[in-house]
Amino acid sequence: MPEIDVCLSPELIHLHDVNGRVAVVVDILRATSCMTAGFGSGVAEIKPFADLESCRKMRDKGYLIAGERNGKKVDGFDLGNSPFDYLEAGSSGRKLAVTTTNGTVAIEKSSGADHVIIGSFLNLEAVAHWVKEAAQDVLIVCAGWKGKVNLEDTLFAGALVDRLYPAFTLGCDAPLVALHCYQGMQDNLLDHVMASSHAQRLKRLDIEKDISYCLQQDLFEVVPRLTNGSLVNVLSR
């Protein structure tokens, strides 16, 4: 039986062997939610970058550039880190180059995995289905907030464990912690996340509409996967 494990922060990734596993990268507020919304509405490709300058250069190659640092859009970039920006970009079928505070770092740190998949509440069921079909060991990599554990990524990890367990065995205690948090909060995700420190920080940026959007489940049947440094949607159902 394949195993599911959870890495609650990218700072703990060295304790896990990603080799031979599917890594599901999650940054609910808001990188991986944005990416899901983008693919769900027609984005053709997303190229993630850990640094701003490499991302900025992609404009010359015809990419729209999306950049966020500390929750705010980077000056001179086309898109910030709101799912509504991505929905708009998707409708025009554009290619995107993206850099964010936490999400793109988590993708980079997971790149040794057999498959790197983008997960969010918006494509939860599609990811759960894809992972079950793959029948490989899974590591959910939470992007957290500057290395620290955050509530919304932990809740997503719990939600995915909830959909995979008991068809997968649990790799350590982190999946148990995430699962119990999710099961305890699932009827009221928005209130719980709004009370968290990360959301409180983002609230000052006036993005309550974004947070509420990002906590919706199963809006899109897409599974973005990293292939030769680019994310593309591999779901063809």
Next chain:
Amino acid sequence: MPEIDVCLSPELIHLHDVNGRVAVVVDILRATSCMTAGFGSGVAEIKPFADLESCRKMRDKGYLIAGERNGKKVDGFDLGNSPFDYLEAGSSGRKLAVTTTNGTVAIEKSSGADHVIIGSFLNLEAVAHWVKEAAQDVLIVCAGWKGKVNLEDTLFAGALVDRLYPAFTLGCDAPLVALHCYQGMQDNLLDHVMASSHAQRLKRLDIEKDISYCLQQDLFEVVPRLTNGSLVNVLSR
């Protein structure tokens, strides 16, 4: 209002500033439970060591030596890592030198804090009371299992947050995660911990009696604190 924060693994301690804080170190299975039981039954002093050899040498200075690696007693040491060993040593009023897989490392990594306190379910209320009186910022440092987050230390963190909140503000999302786990599991701690991966590992060592002992709350009114490299009980009520 002072702040309470939780470091779910010693591998995340670099993200926290322990300076100016009280660090409450916790390794429920079993280092800090053992230490609490030892002080509660008459141990005069406990000297923690991260490495085996420094610990072993303390026998020449009249200390009983306690050593555990991977859940097992180290060959040639006087005590292993069972609270029952410590209760026995306590009754003879001896001084102990101790090294363990996770607990003593967590103590060492916390040593920059203003005060380093030993916490366990066995002295939960005494620690909560001491920390409230200190009225300083608090960081709960979970020892985990070889760097990974474990359930029982997370549950203790949640239990302590439960006793301090809302008199303390929450520093980040980890206290929220721990609190919700504890509140969801508190009526059945033993069953939940026995189902965890760490307990499953320890079960093979036949220590169910130890686990059940370590999950009892408020058996001892002791607060072991690190002073000049040694733990002593600072509670004089």
